[in-house]
Amino acid sequence: MATKTGIPAAAPAKAASLSNEEVLRYSRHLIMPEVGMEGQLKLKQAKVLCIGAGGLGAPLGLYLAAAGVGRIGLVDFDAVDFTNLQRQVLFGTSDVGQPKISAAADRLRNLNPEIQIDTFETHLTSENALDILKDYDIVVDGTDNFPTRYLVNDACVLLGKPNVYGSIFRFEGQITIFGYPDGPCYRCLYPEPPPPGLVPSCAEGGVLGVLPGIVGTIQACETLKLIIGKGQPLIGRLLLFDALAMKFRELKLRKNPECPVCGEHRTITKLIDYAEFCGVRGEEAPSTVTNIPEITPRDLKTRLDRGDDLFILDVREPHEYQICNLNGHLIPLGELSRRVHELDSSREIVAHCRSGKRSAEAVDFLRKAGFRKIWNLKGGILAWSDDVDPKVPKY
Amino acid sequence: MAVKVIIPTPLRAYAGKQESVEVQAGTVGEALSGLTSKFGDLKKHLYTEEGKLRSFVNVYVNDEDIRYLQKDQTQVREGDTISIVPSIAGGVPAN
Numbered sequence: 001m002a003t004k005t006g007i008p009a010a011a012p013a014k015a016a017s018l019s020n021e022e023v024l025r026y027s028r029h030l031i032m033p034e035v036g037m038e039g040q041l042k043l044k045q046a047k048v049l050c051i052g053a054g055g056l057g058a059p060l061g062l063y064l065a066a067a068g069v070g071r072i073g074l075v076d077f078d079a080v081d082f083t084n085l086q087r088q089v090l091f092g093t094s095d096v097g098q099p100k101i102s103a104a105a106d107r108l109r110n111l112n113p114e115i116q117i118d119t120f121e122t123h124l125t126s127e128n129a130l131d132i133l134k135d136y137d138i139v140v141d142g143t144d145n146f147p148t149r150y151l152v153n154d155a156c157v158l159l160g161k162p163n164v165y166g167s168i169f170r171f172e173g174q175i176t177i178f179g180y181p182d183g184p185c186y187r188c189l190y191p192e193p194p195p196p197g198l199v200p201s202c203a204e205g206g207v208l209g210v211l212p213g214i215v216g217t218i219q220a221c222e223t224l225k226l227i228i229g230k231g232q233p234l235i236g237r238l239l240l241f242d243a244l245a246m247k248f249r250e251l252k253l254r255k256n257p258e259c260p261v262c263g264e265h266r267t268i269t270k271l272i273d274y275a276e277f278c279g280v281r282g283e284e285a286p287s288t289v290t291n292i293p294e295i296t297p298r299d300l301k302t303r304l305d306r307g308d309d310l311f312i313l314d315v316r317e318p319h320e321y322q323i324c325n326l327n328g329h330l331i332p333l334g335e336l337s338r339r340v341h342e343l344d345s346s347r348e349i350v351a352h353c354r355s356g357k358r359s360a361e362a363v364d365f366l367r368k369a370g371f372r373k374i375w376n377l378k379g380g381i382l383a384w385s386d387d388v389d390p391k392v393p394k395y
Numbered sequence: 396m397a398v399k400v401i402i403p404t405p406l407r408a409y410a411g412k413q414e415s416v417e418v419q420a421g422t423v424g425e426a427l428s429g430l431t432s433k434f435g436d437l438k439k440h441l442y443t444e445e446g447k448l449r450s451f452v453n454v455y456v457n458d459e460d461i462r463y464l465q466k467d468q469t470q471v472r473e474g475d476t477i478s479i480v481p482s483i484a485g486g487v488p489a490n
Binding site: 055056142143144145146149166167168169170171172174189190191192193194198207212238240242245249250251252253254256334 | 403404405408414439440449450451453455458459460462463478480481482483484485
C-alpha cells in the first residue's frame with residue numbers, strides 16, 4: 001500500500017498511538033494541522049536509513065530523532081576525529097576516537113528515548129546494501145564519495161525506495177530526491193562519475209562547517225515531508241545552494257529514458273563493483289606519478305642541520321602556508337608552470353606540500369622541465385610534524 | 396547576445412576564480428567555447444578529448460538541462476543564464 005506521496009509505506013500500525021509523554025514531547029507538531037496526530041503517527045511508524053553519520057548525517061539524525069521518526073538506521077564505519085568536530089555536531093570532544101556509530105546512537109537516544117536506533121558499523125557494499133536498505137521506507141544519502149553515491153542510487157532504484165540526496169563542496173550544496181518511480185535517479189543526472197584525475201585535489205578541498213548543517217537539515221525537512229505527505233517534495237528539482245552568495249537556485253531534473261538503471265532499456269539490473277566503476281576510468285586520468293626521487297623528513301633535517309644549501313619549495317596554497325610552513329619558497333602547484341623561472345636548477349631543491357602528493361606532481365613536472373637535483377619530501381608537512389618537529393601543526 | 400555563465404565552485408579555480416563570466420553567444424556551444432577560449436584550463440574539465448561534454452558535467456539554460464533541449468545547439472537569448480553543474484560527492488579529500 002502506498003501513501004499519498006507514494007512511499008512504499010509500512011503497513012498501517014495496529015492501534016498506533018502516542019503516550020502522554022509523547023503527546024507532550026511532540027506537542028508543537030500536534031498543534032499544527034500540517035502534522036497533527038495523523039502526521040505524528042506516520043512519523044512514529046516511519047523507518048528511515050541514514051547513510052553516513054558525518055557532516056550531513058549529523059543534523060539529519062538529530063532532526064529526524066527529535067521529530068519522532070520511529071526507527072532510524074545509521075550506517076557508518078568511521079571513528080570520530082578532531083577534524084570532524086568543526087561541522088559534525090552530533091559529536092563532542094569526548095567522543096574523539098570513538099566509533100561514530102555508537103557516539104551518534106548515544107546522542108540520538110539521549111535526545112529521544114522513544115525511538116528505535118539501528119546501527120550498522122560497516123562500509124555499505126554491493127554485498128550488504130540491499131539487505132541493509134530493504135527494511136526502510138526512505139534512504140537518506142549523506143555519504144562523501146562517488147562509489148557509495150552510485151551504490152546507494154542503484155540499490156534504491158532496484159528496491160524502489162526514495163533516496164533523499166544531498167552533497168556538498170566547500171560552500172556549495174546540491175539537494176534533491178531521487179528514486180521515485182516517475183522521477184529521475186542519480187544516474188539520470190550524472191551517468192558517470194568524474195575520472196579520478198579530475199576530482200578536485202586537496203588544494204581545493206575544505207568545507208564551510210555550517211554548510212553540511214544547512215544541506216543535511218534540508219534533507220531532514222524533505223524526509224519529514226515525504227513521511228507526512230505534505231507540501232511539494234523536491235522530486236524532479238535540483239536545489240543548488242551557495243552559502244557565500246547566500247543564494248538558492250532550482251533546476252529541473254528529468255528522468256533519462258536512456259538511463260542504464262531506471263530507463264527503458266536497463267543494462268544494470270543488479271549491484272556492480274562501484275570502486276571499479278568510479279576508479280578505473282584510467283584512460284582519462286593523468287599518468288600516475290611514479291619514480292619520484294624522495295627524501296624523508298629526518299634526512300632533510302639532518303642535511304639542513306649540517307648546513308647543506310637546499311632550496312625548499314612549498315607548492316601548497318597561500319592560505320595553507322599561513323597555517324604552518326617550513327620557511328619554503330611558496331609557488332602553488334597550479335602556478336608552477338608559469339613561475340618556473342623563479343627556481344634555479346643548479347641548486348638542490350626539496351619540494352613539499354601537505355601530504356606529499358601535490359609535491360610529487362611538482363617534482364615530476366620540474367624533472368620533465370630539466371631539473372635534476374630535486375626531491376619530494378616524503379609524507380609532506382604531516383610527516384615532518386610526526387618525525388621531526390611536532391610543534392608544526394597538522395591539518 | 397550577452398549571456399551569463401555561472402561557474403560552479405569546483406571549477407572556479409580554472410576560471411580566474413570568478414563566480415560568473417559574461418560571454419557573447421547565440422548558442423550554448425558558442426557560449427562554452429567562448430568561455431574555454433578565455434580560460435584554457437577549463438576545457439579539459441568540461442570536454443573529453445573527443446570534444447564531448449563530460450558526463451559528470453551538466454549544462455543548463457536557465458532551469459532547463461540542455462540534454463533535453465538542443466544540446467550544444469540550444470539557442471540562447473539576451474539575459475539568459477547558463478549554469479555549469481558538475482557532480483560533487485561531498486566530504487573532504489583524504490590527502
